[in-house]
Amino acid sequence: xxxxxxxxxxxxxxxxxxxxxxxxxxxxxxxxxxxxxxxxxxxxxxxxxxxxxxxxxxxxxxxxxxxxxxxxxxxxxxxxxxxxxxxxxxxxxxxxxxxxxxxxxxxxxxxxxxxxxxxxxxxxxxxxxxxxxxxxxxxxxxxxxxxxxxxxxxxxxxxxxxxxxxxxxxxxxxxxxxxxxxxxxxxxxxxxxxxxxxxxxxxxxxxxxxxxxxxxxxxxxxxxxxxxxxxxx
Numbered sequence: 001x002x003x004x005x006x007x008x009x010x011x012x013x014x015x016x017x018x019x020x021x022x023x024x025x026x027x028x029x030x031x032x033x034x035x036x037x038x039x040x041x042x043x044x045x046x047x048x049x050x051x052x053x054x055x056x057x058x059x060x061x062x063x064x065x066x067x068x069x070x071x072x073x074x075x076x077x078x079x080x081x082x083x084x085x086x087x088x089x090x091x092x093x094x095x096x097x098x099x100x101x102x103x104x105x106x107x108x109x110x111x112x113x114x115x116x117x118x119x120x121x122x123x124x125x126x127x128x129x130x131x132x133x134x135x136x137x138x139x140x141x142x143x144x145x146x147x148x149x150x151x152x153x154x155x156x157x158x159x160x161x162x163x164x165x166x167x168x169x170x171x172x173x174x175x176x177x178x179x180x181x182x183x184x185x186x187x188x189x190x191x192x193x194x195x196x197x198x199x200x201x202x203x204x205x206x207x208x209x210x211x212x213x214x215x216x217x218x219x220x221x222x223x224x225x226x227x228x229x230x231x232x233x
Contacts, residue, residue, distance in 0.1 A: 002027065002030070004030075005031070006038065006054060006065065008035055008059070009079075012054070014032075016052060023116045027049060035060060037060045050119060051078055067096035082107065088216060102127060104121065104127060120127035147184075148184065154167060155208065158182075160209060160227060191204050
């Protein structure tokens with residue numbers, strides 16, 4: 001038995017290791033990693049019962065590390081612990097974690113007691129989700145306001161300034177299909193359906209980006225990844 005802790009910030013990593021070693025000494029040694037790649041290697045080597053993953057780490061993010069762990073060590077409990085509760089992270093985690101899996105999503109503002117209770121819950125096969133994240137989950141699962149995968153794709157391309165024609169080309173769909181997805185996106189973000197004309201005071205594309213950033217539908221890491229993928233833009 002063992003636990004793996006992955007966080008690229010040494011201070012936060014050491015704090016969590018000390019807390020777990022003190023409160024969960026019966027679970028065996030605590031192995032620490034400074035990035036997602038190292039965490040995955042430790043998981044495959046030691047086959048721990050539980051792994052804590054920060055989200056934003058160099059080399060491999062916590063979400064991508066979680067995806068690999070689920071594939072290669074499906075019985076390992078996973079707890080994401082992060083400063084971030086952006087909706088895009090929650091959405092990505094829900095894509096990789098099995099619906100019947102034991103996992104947790106905590107914020108680093110959680111108390112020591114909350115972290116230990118979450119660890120014990122996941123070790124027992126249950127789930128532990130921070131209340132703020134639970135609100136995001138409920139909102140993202142409400143059909144009226146949750147974006148479809150297609151709408152998320154269009155939003156992502158919108159964020160780096162691609163035109164309808166460029167989006168259509170990259171997604172291998174028609175411009176009319178892009179515009180249909182944009183219409184759905186605008187509706188779910190509560191943006192007026194009125195076409196932007198000469199007398200309109202609001203640019204819907206810019207408004208969509210403003211709301212998306214504030215809601216955490218898109219963030220700095222996502223934008224950087226898109227810019228790297230489309231350097232010509």
